[in-house]
Amino acid sequence: MTTETARPALDDRRWKALGVCLTAGFISLLDVSIVNVALPSMERGLGASEATQSWVVSGYALAFGLALAPAGRLGDLRGRRQALLFGLGLFTAASVGCGLAAGPTWLVVFRLVQGAAAGVVAPQTSGLIQQMFQGAERARAFGFHGSVVAVSTAVGPLAGGLLIQAFGTDDGWRWVFFVNVPIGVAALIAGHRLLPRLPVPSDRREKFDPLGVLLLGTGVLALLLPLVQEQQWQGRAKWVLLPVGALLLGVFWLWERIRGSQGEAPLVDLGLFSLRSFTLGTLISLTFFGGLTTIFFVLSLFLQNSVAYSALAAGVTILPFAVASAVGAAFGGRLVMRYGRGLVVIGLSAVVLGLLGVVLAVQLVPGEGVGWAMALPLVIGGIGSGLTVSPNTTLTLMLVPVRRAGAAGGVMQTGQRIGSAMGIAVVGAVYFAHLSNHGRATKALQLGLLTAMAIILVALVLAVADLRERRAHPGSDDLTATPRRGVGESGAGGPGGPQPSAQR
Incomplete structure (x- = not known):
C-alpha cells in the first residue's frame, strides 16, 4: 500500500474514532439534565422521596466532578483508549442498574456509579482529541466536541419529555436510563475497532498519586x-x-x-497554571458554565410550574438554544485559529444579549405564548454559547503537552462542574427566595436570569481583559513564554500545534 492511499484511510479512521468519543461524551452529559423532567415520574412510579430525587440529580454531579481529575491522570498513565472503554462500559452497566432499580436506595447507588463512570469518560475525550489531531484539525475536532456539549446539555429536557410521554408517568423514568444502553453498547463495539492504540509514557516516575x-x-x-x-x-x-x-x-x-x-x-502538573491560556481558559469555563447551566434549570421550573407546560413542551421551548449552539460550535471550531480569544468575546456577548432578550420576552408576552416569544433570544444565546464553549476549549488546551492532556482536561471540566453547582445554588436561591416571599414567578425568573447573566459577565470581563493584554503585549503570550518545568517536556501541544494568530 502506498503512502498516498494509507494516509486518507488513517485520517478517516481518526474521524470515526472521534465519533466514538463524542457519542460516549454525549450520553454521559445528557444524563446531567435528562433526569430533571423525570423526577415526578420517579416519585409516582418508585415512591422516590424528595431526598432521593435530590440525590438522583446531585449524586450524579458529585460523582462526576470527583472522578474527573484522577481519571484524566489515569488515562495519561495507562492509556486513554482503555480508560474510555472502561468508563463507557461501566456507564452502560450502571444505566441498566438504574433502569431496573427495585427501590430508591438502589437507584441512588447506581446513579452514583453512573456519575463516576461519566467522570472517567469525559477527560479521555479531550485527551484523545489532543493526541489524535493537530493544528487546525484539532480546532475543528473541538468544534464538534463543543457541539456535543451544547446539544447534550440543552436537549436533555426534550429527550426526557419524549420518553415520559411515550412510556407513561409510572415507568417512563426507567427509559430515561435504558435509552443509554443501545447507544453505549454500539459505542463500545465501535470503540474496540476504531479507537487507536496510542503510546503511553514509559517513564518510571510516572506513577499514580x-x-x-x-x-x-x-x-x-x-x-x-x-x-x-x-x-x-x-x-x-x-x-x-x-x-x-x-x-x-x-x-x-x-x-x-x-x-x-x-x-x-x-496528579495535576501545577506548571500548567503558568500557561496563561490554560489558567484564563479554565476560569472562563468555570464562570461561563456557572451561568449557562442555570438557564435551563430556572427556565424548566418556570415553564412547567408557572406556565403549565408539559415536560415535552418545556423541552421543545429550549430546543432552539440547543440547535443554534451546535451550529455555533461547529463554526467556532473552524474560526478559532483565525480569531482566537476575540471569538470567545463575541460568543459571550451574544449569550448576554440573548439572556436580556429572554428577560424582555417574559415581560412582554406573559402566558402560554412566552415560548414563541423567547425563541429568537434563545437562538442568539445558543449561537453565542457555541462560539464560546468550543473555541475556549481549544484555546485552553492547545498549549498543554499531549502527555498531560487527560489531567488538564479533567481539571478544566472539574471547574465546569464546580461552576455549574455554584451557579445553580446562587441562581436557585434568588429564584426560590423571590417566589417564596412574593409569589411572582415571572419576576423570580427574570431575577434568576439576570443573576445568571451577571455570572456570565464575569467570564466576559476575563476574556476581554485577556484579549486586551495580548493586543497590548503581543510578544508576551504563551507561545513565546518559557513554561515551568514539567509543562514543556513535549512541546506546546505537540507537533503541528496552533500558530500565534490563534492567541490574538
Whole structure:
C-alpha cells in the first residue's frame, strides 16, 4: 500500500474514532439534565422521596466532578483508549442498574456509579482529541466536541419529555436510563475497532498519586456538597464545608509542589497554571458554565410550574438554544485559529444579549405564548454559547503537552462542574427566595436570569481583559513564554500545534 492511499484511510479512521468519543461524551452529559423532567415520574412510579430525587440529580454531579481529575491522570498513565472503554462500559452497566432499580436506595447507588463512570469518560475525550489531531484539525475536532456539549446539555429536557410521554408517568423514568444502553453498547463495539492504540509514557516516575487523589477528592467534595444540596440542607452550618474545602485544596496544592520538587510526577502538573491560556481558559469555563447551566434549570421550573407546560413542551421551548449552539460550535471550531480569544468575546456577548432578550420576552408576552416569544433570544444565546464553549476549549488546551492532556482536561471540566453547582445554588436561591416571599414567578425568573447573566459577565470581563493584554503585549503570550518545568517536556501541544494568530 502506498503512502498516498494509507494516509486518507488513517485520517478517516481518526474521524470515526472521534465519533466514538463524542457519542460516549454525549450520553454521559445528557444524563446531567435528562433526569430533571423525570423526577415526578420517579416519585409516582418508585415512591422516590424528595431526598432521593435530590440525590438522583446531585449524586450524579458529585460523582462526576470527583472522578474527573484522577481519571484524566489515569488515562495519561495507562492509556486513554482503555480508560474510555472502561468508563463507557461501566456507564452502560450502571444505566441498566438504574433502569431496573427495585427501590430508591438502589437507584441512588447506581446513579452514583453512573456519575463516576461519566467522570472517567469525559477527560479521555479531550485527551484523545489532543493526541489524535493537530493544528487546525484539532480546532475543528473541538468544534464538534463543543457541539456535543451544547446539544447534550440543552436537549436533555426534550429527550426526557419524549420518553415520559411515550412510556407513561409510572415507568417512563426507567427509559430515561435504558435509552443509554443501545447507544453505549454500539459505542463500545465501535470503540474496540476504531479507537487507536496510542503510546503511553514509559517513564518510571510516572506513577499514580493516591494521597493527591484523596486530598483533591475531599476538597472538591467539601466544595460541591453544600452547593448541590443547598435546597435540601436547611440552615447555615453547611457553608462551613466551603472553607474546609478551600483548606484541603490548599494542602493538595502544597503536596503537589512537594512531589514536583522531589522529581515525582504529580496528579495535576501545577506548571500548567503558568500557561496563561490554560489558567484564563479554565476560569472562563468555570464562570461561563456557572451561568449557562442555570438557564435551563430556572427556565424548566418556570415553564412547567408557572406556565403549565408539559415536560415535552418545556423541552421543545429550549430546543432552539440547543440547535443554534451546535451550529455555533461547529463554526467556532473552524474560526478559532483565525480569531482566537476575540471569538470567545463575541460568543459571550451574544449569550448576554440573548439572556436580556429572554428577560424582555417574559415581560412582554406573559402566558402560554412566552415560548414563541423567547425563541429568537434563545437562538442568539445558543449561537453565542457555541462560539464560546468550543473555541475556549481549544484555546485552553492547545498549549498543554499531549502527555498531560487527560489531567488538564479533567481539571478544566472539574471547574465546569464546580461552576455549574455554584451557579445553580446562587441562581436557585434568588429564584426560590423571590417566589417564596412574593409569589411572582415571572419576576423570580427574570431575577434568576439576570443573576445568571451577571455570572456570565464575569467570564466576559476575563476574556476581554485577556484579549486586551495580548493586543497590548503581543510578544508576551504563551507561545513565546518559557513554561515551568514539567509543562514543556513535549512541546506546546505537540507537533503541528496552533500558530500565534490563534492567541490574538
